[in-house]
Amino acid sequence: MKILHTADWHLGKLVHQLHMTEDQAYVLNRIRALIIEEQPDVIIIAGDLYDRAVPPKEAVELLNNTLTEMIFDLGIPVLAITGNHDSSDRLHFGSEMFRRQQLYLQTHIEGCTTPVTLQDEFGSVHFYLIPYMEPADARRAFEDDAIVTHHQAMEAVLTNIQATMNEQDRHVLIGHAFLAGGMESESEERLSMVGGTPYIDVDLFSAFDYVALGHLHQPQRVKHEHIRYAGSILKYSFSEANHKKSVTMVTLNGSGIDRIEQHPLSPKRDMIVKEGYLQEFLEGEDAGSEDYVHIKLLDEGQLLDPMGKLRKVYPNALSLERVGFLGNTTDTVRHIQERKKMSHLDLFQSFYENVKGKEMDENRREYIAEVIQSLMKEERDQ
């Protein structure tokens, strides 16, 4: 059985106020070409189909066209789950009807321990579709107050699944989660920190022949060959400039993994970081490139409208950093970069300490963690 594994489409995404719809349509068209060439038996989309709960209508149209084409024109079953960016309640619309067309879209914990079973010449492959969940969702679903962390939530789901697994068959898990040991980028939204950490231990998944993950934007294995993030279909921030985006093609034989291949995805416009002097850029050879560019200027003095000038040669220059400017000491730059990596909670704590001149105590920290958590849940549930 040949499985195409992709994730983190983030349709409706804005990068520096720019809609990525055209770039997303382009790269989804590349995936379509790959599907026609490779003829996988099933397509997995491991969450974050949309970038937000109420995506713009262009994103709705693109997802509709893409899924309709996969199901009807290409005739291949699709297994998809919601990620932390998707609204489970909104994406649930029509899912009963979609199932009869072989589009399996799992949006809630309820029912996620029942697999979708496909057959190949070796027998049954059971796919378990686990949407992104908050610990509170699992606590409610399993009526177990001891579930506090993301790890415990996944453990509860997997305990239920493993009780029904048949060792003769093969099992694939589809999840949207943060596995300990995975490499973050800046563009993944922080998961809730209730219960301490957002991490799930990779050892939980030892019973599965393949684990198809979404959430982290860089394609990667986590500790084992068969536990993988497909990565996003596009670079969604300059922190991903060095990523090589791909979809993962997994072939199962009778006993498990036979082969894993990564098929690179070429974007319509790349997202790159360039460093140099203004004059060099204006006279440079790659002028006119349509790529999205973050420019680090080495010039030290004042410059007149550098962005305006750069945009004449790089029409899609999106951001500018004056790394050589005397006003920007290296310390300031490093400080800003560090801030960008902080969680909402740490940022608030730092703000609090700045304003109050003293440390935030544990009670306050817990309280604020809950507030942030409930705000993020509200945003997600819109």
Added chain:
Amino acid sequence: MKILHTADWHLGKLVHQLHMTEDQAYVLNRIRALIIEEQPDVIIIAGDLYDRAVPPKEAVELLNNTLTEMIFDLGIPVLAITGNHDSSDRLHFGSEMFRRQQLYLQTHIEGCTTPVTLQDEFGSVHFYLIPYMEPADARRAFEDDAIVTHHQAMEAVLTNIQATMNEQDRHVLIGHAFLAGGMESESEERLSMVGGTPYIDVDLFSAFDYVALGHLHQPQRVKHEHIRYAGSILKYSFSEANHKKSVTMVTLNGSGIDRIEQHPLSPKRDMIVKEGYLQEFLEGEDAGSEDYVHIKLLDEGQLLDPMGKLRKVYPNALSLERVGFLGNTTDTVRHIQERKKMSHLDLFQSFYENVKGKEMDENRREYIAEVIQSLMKEERDQ
């Protein structure tokens, strides 16, 4: 063939800031009971499924559950169109997949001249699903700059349809439009007035055996027995207090209409207007009623917190009018009531004349009509 005709569900509707979801779920459940009892062969929903382009998630859930149940549990095909309150682009999601399950949801002009054909013992019945459209939509679809009014837009659609009609068969049109001669309520959103009027002449529809309409909230025939608005499923404003809501059951024989019946819908809570003195209400016999009440107080003097007092006996009192209060001359009341009936354009014109002290010329009026039109389209297309 037995046809159940309903329209104007307006899921997600707020009346005086109050969500109608519970009342809507209740009345949809009554319709479900009617379907089980009457066993229609097909269900028509003639537009305004939702009340707005991006409905709250509870409304999305209710529509999903209702349609899923009609299709799978009751096993009856559903023919639905978008109305002026719905977002065509958002409701389009999944519609290709829904068609294969006998849920036909027509959201755009493109393809609306191709009928959905069902069979009975007498032969074929062709259903034409015409979603709400702006004249500009038809102008674009038919590449005909002469289409300026709503009437011309519908005429263009029907000319295309009539060219392919087979006189041996029966034909049903499903539309969401304002037919000249229909009775308005206050709660229907005004349609765009570009091209002069929103009205469509009823004679356009003479070729059809039955015309199943949505938009006007009062169940009614328009000039002919077989041209009908099903009306909304609930009273959505106090201007509808005297309506009797219903669904329409139409039976076709081999040559056309055999029988038309209206099945009344009882709401969980009625919406009524009551007039009297405060003391009468507080001592009245129907205290404790859960109905939504608009109260017209006849008392003349000052009263201390009349709404607070009334809510103790009518927990769902939604609004209060001091018709007897000296501060409200009958003229003021009549003036306010007249304003409520004015179109956006007339309201603006009246405001303009009030501020400028002179009449608005035709150029300005046309310009403002276009602005209002494009704002309403933007809202609709969200």
